[in-house]
Amino acid sequence: MSDDQDSIKVILIGDSGTGKTNLITVAAGYEFDSNSLSTTSCSYIQKTYTKHNADYKVNIWDTIGQEKFRSLTKIFVKESKIVILVYDITNKETFESLPFWKQLVDEILDYTPVFAVVGNKMDLYDKEQVKGDEADKYAESIGAKVLLTSAKKDSESFCNFIGELLEDYLLKDKGERIDSFALAKDNIIKKKNCC
Ligand code: GDP
């Protein structure tokens, strides 16, 4: 099997400006970029998670900025197993958009992926417009886990969260229970351009 066929596809979606590209950039081990412009190239990073000597490759895909036009391409969504809905905790509108993004995914996929909700920019907590319990309530309604984090200040929790979602996916789709789960030490394999 090719490298990419046996990897698990994860996508980040949500309004433009919520920090999706930075979450991925930081997860890839690069510096947070405070001047990042809208994403101009579609790409994904690959991370490897290990459990009892078995490796699980996860490809985390970023958009090419199509979310600005409130659309998602089929190719971007197709075959994703874990869908992360991202909002900005300082911007209520981005939270209110989440059902819209989820519906676009539901229209494209003919199966139910593992959904998750991420509230980003927690370093700007004093400007918070979305309370944690509102996020919990929405997430619960769609059977998703929630993470409140900051791409700027916290490089670890997002990576660990993807590990948890991977556990949920493996349990749901393959009935595999994972007791201990860790990021492989050399987990950043590559960053790829895909279009
Ligand atoms: P995207 O459009 O969803 O990919 O968002 P970007 O990753 O391009 O980020 C949009 C803007 O928000 C940029 O100016 C980032 O520097 C900023 N940003 C992203 N994550 C954070 C964060 O955790 N905290 C703060 N303060 N700014 C952030």
Ligand code: MG
């Ligand atoms: Mg982006």
